[in-house]
Amino acid sequence: MSVALAVRGATKRFGAVLALDNVDLEVHSGEVLALLGDNGAGKSTLIKCISGVHRLDAGEIEIGGVPVTLSSPAVARAHGVETVYQDLALFDNLDPSANFYAGREQAGPKWLPRPLRVLRRQAMQHATTEVLDRLQVTLPDGAANVGLMSGGQRQVIAVARAAAFASNVVILDEPTAALGVRESRRVLDLILRLRSEGHAVIVISHAMDHVTEVADRAMVMRRGRVVGEEIPSPDSQGRIVALIVGSANEFADPPHHRTSPHGSTTV
């Protein structure tokens, strides 16, 4: 699989705080990368740099093998990087199609200044329906305002919106944090579908079960550094947690401990 996004030597300071310290990251097309770490580990700073909210002090970002300067969220989006933040950034007073196209409305004719162009509402509606359909997202009423939809439906719409416009990378910040079991299920299914469509997906999550289920690779950060990488599986969960909390020696769960006759020695 081709490398969709590569970050090399990313460093970011906020005053005296070193938020990112020489971070490397690679994510491939058709891969789900989980970005893990405790609060303040630098995950959010890293994705904000990738999505153009912050600029790196040092280091470089390559998208599809080409070095880019992501000076603003708009530039990142133009490079095919879409981010779904925890607050979803949805418009409760608008329908899914208007949400999809907010700020990038299809409209014409071209010779008019953009604000005065006539919306191509049918075209946008069709395209939205097509994307939702392709991602097998079913809504009770596709024309209802997003504000009338449940948390899971809203999350799914936000993710689908990102997927619709992301030609390279979809970044999801805590996509299942506020959802119930069934609604989380729908979002996880959607993430798997994004992968099968060839998107590179970066997921920030604290839900280890969800990470184990959808992620091909888990990268753990602590204090602005990458401290390890694992293939998420029920077996590696312990090691991942140990990396996150940063006391690998005390918390590690190496195979010989489990088979030792004295029983479990881990805390």
Added chain:
Amino acid sequence: MTSLASAGDEAVPTAARPAASISTPATTTAGSTTADHHGARGDGRYRLLRVALQVIRLGPVLILVGLVAAMWRLSPVFLTTGNAGNVLSQSAAIAVLAVGQLLVILTRGIDLSVGSTIALASVVGAIVFQHGANGPVVIMVMLAVGAAVGFVNGGFFVWGRLPHPFIITLATLSAARGLALQLSGGQPKRGVTSIVKTLGGGSVRWVPYSAFLMIGVAVLVAIMLKRLVWGRWIYATGGNAEAARRTGVPVKSVLISVYALCGLLAGVAAIITSGRLNAGSPTSGNLAELDSIAAVIIGGASFLGGRGTVVNALVGALMIGVIRNGMNLLNVNAFLQPIVIGAVIVLAVETDVIRARLEERFRVRQAELS
């Protein structure tokens, strides 16, 4: 759901679907079957909530129709052409103001200065007329004065990074009124140009010109709101300003344009008002800002931004007009009028609260069904 499925079927050629998504994960299939099953059972309540929300949305129109019907029964004069024309010409200025106010309220803002803007534009228009300007010039000047006040509001709000437009429009409410008094020496400037007089006071048979002006403004703004990118940006800004900014909506320009247009429409209201009075008066438009806000809210727009249509604003303005006119016809003590209007405002806001609660229940229901 049906529309989604059918539209999707014709829109997506099967070949375009990636092979992976054709093989539906078993879990999803199971999930949607459960939803259908639940749907069959829970449909009744779901539909009831939908109907209730629909009624609330139509509420203001229904109430206006009810009011008109009641007045028609109570007073033989009410539905005569003469009185209908009267109601229309009294409501026209408020309605035009309300359309402008709606734009501002859609973005979660408020414009307190529109009443004073009427006075300033009227006085300046009268002065320009007295200095020999012809009709079109007078009208252009009045509109320009209105737009200028609006631009000042928007400019200070956006570039001055004020926390809320209340402050700056409160300031221009005061300043524009003061300027109008200053320029006119505190006295109405008698006489207006004939176009203004016709637009404000003339009529075609019993239908006042100002009613056509009102309809024209309403249709124009409604089209801009619903059909143009600019209108979509207004709703986006009012719905979630932060998200709008992040998705690339030029929020600052949108806000400034909204205040400028609201000021411009105050200029239109000034034309109607001074035409009716046949004078540019520094006291006209007093408290009109409150009428315009009341009209928008009574019409059913949300004070929290993002919800409301031009029809809402028109209906609200007409409702205020009908209540005032009706109470006059019925010889109700004039002091009662503001109390009734106040009660209607409370009713409208409570309805909005109920709407929000119903929508919340609707959401919960959806989560249960999905």
